[in-house]
Amino acid sequence: MRDAVSKRTQSAIDDLCALVRHESLLGNEASAQGWISDKFAAMGLDVERVKIDISALRDQPGFSPPVIDDYDGRENVVGLHRPKNPTGKSLILNGHMDVVPTGPAEQWRHGPFTPHVEDDWIYGRGAGDMKAGIIAYCQALQALHDIGLEPAAPVALQSVIEEECTGNGALACLHAGYKADCAIIPEPFNQTLMTAQLGVMWFQIHVSGSPAHVLDTSAGSNAIESAFGFFETLKEVEEIWNHPTHRHAAFGAHVHPVNFNLGKIEGGEWASTVPPVCTADIRVGFYPGMELEKVRETIEAVKQSALDNHPACKGAKIEITYRGFQAEGCEMDINHPMMSMIGDIHQEVTGKEIKNLASTATTDARFFQIYGNIPATCYGPKAERIHGIDERVSIASMMEVTEVLALFIADWCGVQKRAT
Amino acid sequence: MRDAVSKRTQSAIDDLCALVRHESLLGNEASAQGWISDKFAAMGLDVERVKIDISALRDQPGFSPPVIDDYDGRENVVGLHRPKNPTGKSLILNGHMDVVPTGPAEQWRHGPFTPHVEDDWIYGRGAGDMKAGIIAYCQALQALHDIGLEPAAPVALQSVIEEECTGNGALACLHAGYKADCAIIPEPFNQTLMTAQLGVMWFQIHVSGSPAHVLDTSAGSNAIESAFGFFETLKEVEEIWNHPTHRHAAFGAHVHPVNFNLGKIEGGEWASTVPPVCTADIRVGFYPGMELEKVRETIEAVKQSALDNHPACKGAKIEITYRGFQAEGCEMDINHPMMSMIGDIHQEVTGKEIKNLASTATTDARFFQIYGNIPATCYGPKAERIHGIDERVSIASMMEVTEVLALFIADWCGVQKRAT
Numbered sequence: 001m002r003d004a005v006s007k008r009t010q011s012a013i014d015d016l017c018a019l020v021r022h023e024s025l026l027g028n029e030a031s032a033q034g035w036i037s038d039k040f041a042a043m044g045l046d047v048e049r050v051k052i053d054i055s056a057l058r059d060q061p062g063f064s065p066p067v068i069d070d071y072d073g074r075e076n077v078v079g080l081h082r083p084k085n086p087t088g089k090s091l092i093l094n095g096h097m098d099v100v101p102t103g104p105a106e107q108w109r110h111g112p113f114t115p116h117v118e119d120d121w122i123y124g125r126g127a128g129d130m131k132a133g134i135i136a137y138c139q140a141l142q143a144l145h146d147i148g149l150e151p152a153a154p155v156a157l158q159s160v161i162e163e164e165c166t167g168n169g170a171l172a173c174l175h176a177g178y179k180a181d182c183a184i185i186p187e188p189f190n191q192t193l194m195t196a197q198l199g200v201m202w203f204q205i206h207v208s209g210s211p212a213h214v215l216d217t218s219a220g221s222n223a224i225e226s227a228f229g230f231f232e233t234l235k236e237v238e239e240i241w242n243h244p245t246h247r248h249a250a251f252g253a254h255v256h257p258v259n260f261n262l263g264k265i266e267g268g269e270w271a272s273t274v275p276p277v278c279t280a281d282i283r284v285g286f287y288p289g290m291e292l293e294k295v296r297e298t299i300e301a302v303k304q305s306a307l308d309n310h311p312a313c314k315g316a317k318i319e320i321t322y323r324g325f326q327a328e329g330c331e332m333d334i335n336h337p338m339m340s341m342i343g344d345i346h347q348e349v350t351g352k353e354i355k356n357l358a359s360t361a362t363t364d365a366r367f368f369q370i371y372g373n374i375p376a377t378c379y380g381p382k383a384e385r386i387h388g389i390d391e392r393v394s395i396a397s398m399m400e401v402t403e404v405l406a407l408f409i410a411d412w413c414g415v416q417k418r419a420t
Numbered sequence: 421m422r423d424a425v426s427k428r429t430q431s432a433i434d435d436l437c438a439l440v441r442h443e444s445l446l447g448n449e450a451s452a453q454g455w456i457s458d459k460f461a462a463m464g465l466d467v468e469r470v471k472i473d474i475s476a477l478r479d480q481p482g483f484s485p486p487v488i489d490d491y492d493g494r495e496n497v498v499g500l501h502r503p504k505n506p507t508g509k510s511l512i513l514n515g516h517m518d519v520v521p522t523g524p525a526e527q528w529r530h531g532p533f534t535p536h537v538e539d540d541w542i543y544g545r546g547a548g549d550m551k552a553g554i555i556a557y558c559q560a561l562q563a564l565h566d567i568g569l570e571p572a573a574p575v576a577l578q579s580v581i582e583e584e585c586t587g588n589g590a591l592a593c594l595h596a597g598y599k600a601d602c603a604i605i606p607e608p609f610n611q612t613l614m615t616a617q618l619g620v621m622w623f624q625i626h627v628s629g630s631p632a633h634v635l636d637t638s639a640g641s642n643a644i645e646s647a648f649g650f651f652e653t654l655k656e657v658e659e660i661w662n663h664p665t666h667r668h669a670a671f672g673a674h675v676h677p678v679n680f681n682l683g684k685i686e687g688g689e690w691a692s693t694v695p696p697v698c699t700a701d702i703r704v705g706f707y708p709g710m711e712l713e714k715v716r717e718t719i720e721a722v723k724q725s726a727l728d729n730h731p732a733c734k735g736a737k738i739e740i741t742y743r744g745f746q747a748e749g750c751e752m753d754i755n756h757p758m759m760s761m762i763g764d765i766h767q768e769v770t771g772k773e774i775k776n777l778a779s780t781a782t783t784d785a786r787f788f789q790i791y792g793n794i795p796a797t798c799y800g801p802k803a804e805r806i807h808g809i810d811e812r813v814s815i816a817s818m819m820e821v822t823e824v825l826a827l828f829i830a831d832w833c834g835v836q837k838r839a840t
Contacts, residue, residue, distance in 0.1 A: 101689040103696040107628075164692065202691045208527075224685050228648050263695055264688035265644050269521040271622045271683040271701040271744060272584065272781075273807045276523040283691040324691060361692075387693045 004143040005403040012139045017115035019131045020124035024097050027068050029161045032097045033077045036159045040079025050076040052172045062371045064166035065323040076169050079157040088153035088414030092183035095134035096163030099126030100387050107389045121392040128383025128393035133186030136398055140405035152414035163364050165324045170364035174372045182338040183368040186380030192357035194378035196250035196331040198285040200362040201295055202324030207278045208317040221315040223278035224267040229312030231262050234302045248287035250358040257360045258285045288329030327362040336375045345407045424563040425823040432559045437535035439551045440544035444517050447488050449581045452517045453497045456579045460499025470496040472592045482791045484586035485743040496589050499577040508573035508834030512603035515554035516583030519546030520807050527809045541812040548803025548813035553606030556818055560825035572834035583784050585744045590784035594792045602758040603788040606800030606821055612777035614798035616670035616751040618705040620782040621715055622744030627698045628737040641735040643698035644687040649732030651682050654722045668707035670778040677780045678705045708749030747782040756795045765827045
C-alpha cells in the first residue's frame with residue numbers, strides 16, 4: 001500500500017493545488033464543489049448533490065441560524081461507492097470545502113489562493129483546513145483502485161459546506177439519510193485522534209450608545225467603548241471556565257482550552273462624533289455537556305452585569321443575536337473499534353503511537369456522533385497557521401494520512417477486486 | 421430693527437428647512453453650495469467660488485491632510501457686498517455648509533434630512549451645526565435691505581466646506597485673499613461669545629496583529645484588542661491633561677475640557693479567527709499654545725508605551741496616520757472692540773449679559789485669528805444634540821442672532837441707503 005500511495009504523491013499535490021485555486025469562501029463554494037464533483041465522477045463514484053434546505057433543517061437538533069441566508073446554488077457533493085455485494089462495514093469520509101476569510105491578501109507571501117509548493121509545504125487558504133484532507137480521502141480510494149481493489153462495503157465521500165460557521169452542510173447530509181458504521185473527518189489535527197471537541201457559540205452584539213458631539217464626550221455614551229466593556233466582562237467568564245476546577249476532564253491537560261474571541265467589530269462613522277452604534281462578532285468555546293441554553297443564559301447574564309457595573313456600558317443598550325455556530329461540544333467513543341483501528345494503523349504507518357486530541361475547536365464530527373448515532377472522529381494531516389496568514393500543510397503528512405485512510409478502508413470495509 | 425428681523429422669521433424657517441434638505445455630508449456639498457450661491461445672488465451680492473487647491477494649500481500653516489482626496493466640484497461660495505464708497509470697517513461672516521454623518525437614520529424621529537418644525541425647534545442634521553448660522557447672517561443682511569439700508573463697508577458672506585474635518589475650506593478662502601477688519605462665525609454656541617478654542621487632532625491607527633485560529637487565541641495577537649489597548653493607554657493622557665494643574669487658564673472652569681474620542685473602528689472578518697487587522701479613528705483635544713508637533717510626539721510615546729506595557733498590545737504593530745484635523749488651539753482677543761460690540765448688542769437684544777465660552781471643540785475661527793491676522797470669534801444660536809440624533813436649533817435664538825448680526829453690521833460697517 002505504501003508504494004501505491006507513494007506513487008500518487010504528485011497527483012495529490014496537483015489536486016490540492018488545483019483545489020486551493022478555487023476561492024471557496026463562504027457563499028462562493030460552487031466552483032470548488034464542481035471540481036470535487038468531477039473528481040468523484042472520474043473516480044467512478046456515483047455523485048449526488050445535497051441541497052441545504054433551511055425550512056427542513058430548522059427544527060433539527062444541531063441546526064445553527066445561518067450567517068448568510070441564501071443557499072441557492074450552494075450544495076454538498078457526495079461521491080458514493082456502492083459495491084454490488086457489500087460484505088464489510090460501511091464508512092463515511094467527510095470533509096468541508098468552505099474556507100475562512102484570508103485576512104489581508106498582501107500579507108501572504110504568494111497570495112491566499114495562489115498555491116505554492118516549497119519543501120514539504122503547500123501554502124494557501126484552505127490548503128490545510130481542510131482541502132488536504134479531502135484530497136487525502138480521494139487519493140486513498142484511488143490508491144486502492146491502483147492495485148485493483150475497491151471497498152467491499154459502501155463508502156460515502158462527503159464534501160460539505162459551512163463547516164466553518166454553522167455546520168448546516170453536514171447536518172443536511174445527515175438529514176438526507178446518509179448513514180454508515182463510522183465516519184472519519186481528516187481535519188488538519190496533526191495526525192492525532194480526536195477524542196472530544198469543545199462546543200462553540202457565535203453571537204453578534206449590537207450596541208447603541210447615545211451619539212453626541214465630542215466637545216463633551218460625557219454627553220453621549222460611546223458604543224464602541226461599550227462593546228469593549230461587554231467583552232471585558234465576558235472575558236471574566238472565559239477565565240472562570242479555564243480554571244482547573246471548572247474544566248471538563250477531557251480538557252484537563254490543556255493550557256487554555258476555552259477561548260473567547262472578539263473576531264470582528266464595526267462602529268462609528270466620524271472621529272469627532274461619539275459613536276452611536278457598534279456591532280461585534282464574538283465566538284465563545286465551552287465544554288461538552290454544557291447545554292446551549294445554559295451558555296446563552298450565561299451570555300445574557302454577562303450583558304446585564306456589564307450594563308449594571310461596567311462604566312463604559314452606562315446608558316448603553318445591548319442586543320444580542322445568536323447566529324452562526326450554536327454547536328454543542330461532544331466526546332467521542334474512545335472504546336469504539338474504529339478508534340483503535342485508526343490508532344493501530346497510524347502506528348503501523350508512522351512507527352509512532354498515536355496521540356489523542358481534545359479539540360478546542362468544533363468540527364462536523366458532532367453531527368455524526370451526537371445526532372446521527374454514527375461513531376466519528378477526526379484524523380488528518382499536519383498543518384500550520386490555519387485561519388492565519390500563510391496557512392500551509394505538510395505534503396509528507398498528507399500522504400501518511402492517505403496511507404492510513406487507505407489501510408483503514410481496507411481493514412474496516414474489507415476489499416474486493418475492483419469491478420470494471 | 422427688531423421689527424424688520426421679526427418679519428423675516430417665516431422666511432428664515434423656510435430657508436433653513438430648504439437648506440437642511442440638501443444632504444451636505446462630506447464630499448456631497450455641491451447642491452447645498454448651489455443653493456447658497458443662488459441665495460447670495462438673489463440678495464444682490466457678487467458671487468465668487470473658491471476652489472480648494474491642495475497643491476497650493478499644502479504648505480500653508482493650518483493645513484490639514486484631507487480625509488478624502490478629491491476636491492473636484494467641491495468649492496466654497498462667497499457672497500460679496502461691495503459698496504461703491506466704503507466708509508466703515510469691513511466684515512467677514514463665515515459659516516460651514518458641511519455636516520457630520522447622521523448616525524442611524526432610523527433613530528431620527530423624522531429622518532436627518534427631513535426638516536421638521538415643532539414648537540420653537542427645527543430638527544435636522546446640520547440644522548444647528550451650522551446652517552441656522554448661515555441663514556442668520558443672510559437674513560441679517562436682508563433685514564437691513566428691507567429697511568432700505570446696506571452696509572457702508574465691504575461684507576463677505578462665506579459658505580465653506582470641510583469645517584468638520586480639516587478646515588481646508590476656510591483656509592482656501594484665506595489663501596484666496598479674503599480679508600476684513602473682523603470675522604464672526606455663527607456657530608451654534610448658544611449665543612455665547614467664544615474667547616478660546618481647543619486644538620483638535622485626528623489620527624488613524626492601523627493595528628496588525630498576528631491572525632490565527634481561535635482554537636488557541638494565544639497563538640495570535642488580537643488586533644481589535646490591541647487597538648483598545650492603545651486607546652486605554654491614550655486615555656491616561658486625557659486624564660492628565662484634564663487635571664486642574666495641567667489646564668490652560670481659559671479652560672479652568674470646565675468640568676472636562678479635553679476629550680479623546682474613539683470615533684470609528686473596523687477590524688476582523690470572522691468570529692472564529694483572531695482578527696489580524698483593525699483600524700480606528702481617534703480625535704484628541706488639546707490646549708491653545710500646545711504645538712502640533714508636541715501633541716504628535718505624545719501620541720507616538722503613547723504608542724510605544726502601549727506596545728511595551730499593555731498586555732493586549734503584545735506582539736502587535738501599530739501605525740499611525742495623521743489625517744483630518746491638525747488644528748491648533750487659539751485664544752481670541754477679548755479686548756478687541758469687535759468682542760465688546762457683540763457683547764453690548766447681545767445685551768441690548770436679549771436683556772442679558774453675554775457669557776463667554778472657551779470652546780472644547782475647534783472652529784474655523786482659528787484661520788482668521790492665527791493665520792489671517794483677522795480678529796475673529798463665534799456667536800451663534802442655541803442648538804441641541806449637534807452631531808447627535810435629532811439635532812435641533814431654536815428658532816427664537818436663530819432670530820435673536822439674526823438681529824444681533826444685523827445690528828452688528830450696522831454698527832461695525834456703518835450703513836448707507838441701499839443702492840438700487
